[in-house]
Amino acid sequence: MSSRPNIVEASKLRKRYGKVEALAGLDLEAPAGAVTAILGPNGAGKTTFIKAVATLLNPDSGTLTVGGGDALAAPQLVRRMIGLAGQNAAVEPALTGRENLVMVARLFGHNRAAAKAAADIVLSDINLIDDADRPVKGYSGGMRRRLDLGASLVGAPQLLLLDEPTTGLDPRTRIELWHTIRALVARGTSVLLTTQYLEEADQLADHVVIIDHGRSIATGTPTELKARAGRAMIEVRVAHASELASVIQLLAPLGTETARVDEPARRIAIPVDDGAARLADAVRMLADSGIQLDDLGVRRPTLDEVFLALTGGPK
Amino acid sequence: MTTTATPTAPFVRTHISPRTDGATVTAPESPPSAWATATTYAGRTVRQFIRTPQLLVVSAVTSVMFLLIFRYVFGGAIQTGPVRYVDFLIPALAAVSGLFSGGVVGVAEDADSGLFDRLKSLPVPRAAILLGRSMADTGLIMWGTVVTVVVGFAVGFRVHGGVVGAVAALGLCVLFAAAFSWLGIFLGLSAGSSQAAQGLSFAVFPLIFVSSAYVPVQSMPSWLRPIADNQPVTAMVGAVRAVVLGGDTVTLLGHSTTWFVTRSLIWSVVIMIVFATLSTRRFTKR
Numbered sequence: 001m002s003s004r005p006n007i008v009e010a011s012k013l014r015k016r017y018g019k020v021e022a023l024a025g026l027d028l029e030a031p032a033g034a035v036t037a038i039l040g041p042n043g044a045g046k047t048t049f050i051k052a053v054a055t056l057l058n059p060d061s062g063t064l065t066v067g068g069g070d071a072l073a074a075p076q077l078v079r080r081m082i083g084l085a086g087q088n089a090a091v092e093p094a095l096t097g098r099e100n101l102v103m104v105a106r107l108f109g110h111n112r113a114a115a116k117a118a119a120d121i122v123l124s125d126i127n128l129i130d131d132a133d134r135p136v137k138g139y140s141g142g143m144r145r146r147l148d149l150g151a152s153l154v155g156a157p158q159l160l161l162l163d164e165p166t167t168g169l170d171p172r173t174r175i176e177l178w179h180t181i182r183a184l185v186a187r188g189t190s191v192l193l194t195t196q197y198l199e200e201a202d203q204l205a206d207h208v209v210i211i212d213h214g215r216s217i218a219t220g221t222p223t224e225l226k227a228r229a230g231r232a233m234i235e236v237r238v239a240h241a242s243e244l245a246s247v248i249q250l251l252a253p254l255g256t257e258t259a260r261v262d263e264p265a266r267r268i269a270i271p272v273d274d275g276a277a278r279l280a281d282a283v284r285m286l287a288d289s290g291i292q293l294d295d296l297g298v299r300r301p302t303l304d305e306v307f308l309a310l311t312g313g314p315k
Numbered sequence: 316m317t318t319t320a321t322p323t324a325p326f327v328r329t330h331i332s333p334r335t336d337g338a339t340v341t342a343p344e345s346p347p348s349a350w351a352t353a354t355t356y357a358g359r360t361v362r363q364f365i366r367t368p369q370l371l372v373v374s375a376v377t378s379v380m381f382l383l384i385f386r387y388v389f390g391g392a393i394q395t396g397p398v399r400y401v402d403f404l405i406p407a408l409a410a411v412s413g414l415f416s417g418g419v420v421g422v423a424e425d426a427d428s429g430l431f432d433r434l435k436s437l438p439v440p441r442a443a444i445l446l447g448r449s450m451a452d453t454g455l456i457m458w459g460t461v462v463t464v465v466v467g468f469a470v471g472f473r474v475h476g477g478v479v480g481a482v483a484a485l486g487l488c489v490l491f492a493a494a495f496s497w498l499g500i501f502l503g504l505s506a507g508s509s510q511a512a513q514g515l516s517f518a519v520f521p522l523i524f525v526s527s528a529y530v531p532v533q534s535m536p537s538w539l540r541p542i543a544d545n546q547p548v549t550a551m552v553g554a555v556r557a558v559v560l561g562g563d564t565v566t567l568l569g570h571s572t573t574w575f576v577t578r579s580l581i582w583s584v585v586i587m588i589v590f591a592t593l594s595t596r597r598f599t600k601r
Contacts, residue, residue: 054436055435055601056601075601079436079438079439080342082436085433087429088429090429090432090433092430094367103355104433104437107352107437107439109346109438155343156339157342
């Protein structure tokens, strides 16, 4: 980890809801001035953790500091440093975009004039200035998310908390929102975001924490995490599903582990030690066998594969 | 100031415009006061209400429906002694319109939508959020009251207690609305979802029917009478009726104006304190 100070530090956080242990001794550090992505499947404890950082809930035990302040003992101090955009776009459809932002700016503590000014600046930052005086009910899903993001920014928080910021968006809108978030970070805001999309973590984060069952199971940069899975993958896509079995058998000697099979896609991925050399072998063996292929190649493991390997693979 | 440093595909809009004026948002110096918090949230809630025609209509329609049914369908069969039934009914409906159109669903929706999560993450005095909600809901309830009274006039209701009586009735209705707004907030916070809140808002109907709101308590079976006589709604509708009717209320309604008004004031304060405390505790709990 870098020597930068941490904006969020959590140690041995526990939170239990009845029989479910949402946080089971979570340790997590988010460096200041960077994007930290918390990656995990549904129910891993991502939202519970964000809510703890946002001072919406008290963990049962453990310590949590945000910007150097104790989130459990001095929540009011922490609230002055954070901006939260939750899973739903918590914007009021009957109000205009501007009215929504002015309201939140007032509640951050701005006086009337400062609230209007802050709303204006953020509206042009998130490129909604032309739609600022239209009721939000006429906004698209992507515009609502941007406005929601904007609402968390009108108080100029040091730490932005984004809980699954792009869930439910179409791919194009998602990419647009990524660009918006990235540009904000370029201005020095620290971001803590949760996501279940590995690509999102890969695209946005400087620092990734993978959590499962309320614990952190791996941390690092996206590149580091991919390197942890280590091996290159040879990927084969056969033309006919009936030939999957024979390809697996044929290429088995090349792999360091058993092949991963995606039957509906007629695709096989085999982890290998020396990607380029094994690819040459595979090309030769498959050419000799006469099996019809759609595609054949070598690639680095994706974060998906890292994730599945760390969380015990697909069930 | 730099904008995005990453290469951008030509078809992707970044939605971050490069700033030429160097303007940036600065953090506020101090958190908002309780009053600013309450009025900001109240303002938003009132605007939401005014701009949502369904809310404007629905909140008044239940009360008006009951008004018309009781005025024209059941009213003829109900004996209210020397008082005309329409003069008996309308003050009662005005007094309890907070039980027909409170903020139960609105509060549950704000919890559902994630708005409360955002508000709680801000450096606001949390109790002031609920105070703002109560202020707004009191206004919304008064909208229902006004509609009821206007329709009431159209179907024959008249004020007999003079200007003093009318002003007193208005004051009482506002106070009751404020008290019921806290009950609504508590139910909304307890509901868990806006659908459940929809159902919960009917849970208060027994309170309306087992009271002197629609029928005189004397017409009820003897075992029910003590309940109806001593519950808050009876005191509240009695108070508004008494000031609106004026005259000898002991003969007309069975008790003096002071008797009704005192009881209704005590009940209002009790309801307010109990539900404001419960709601605040629920809302500020982490």
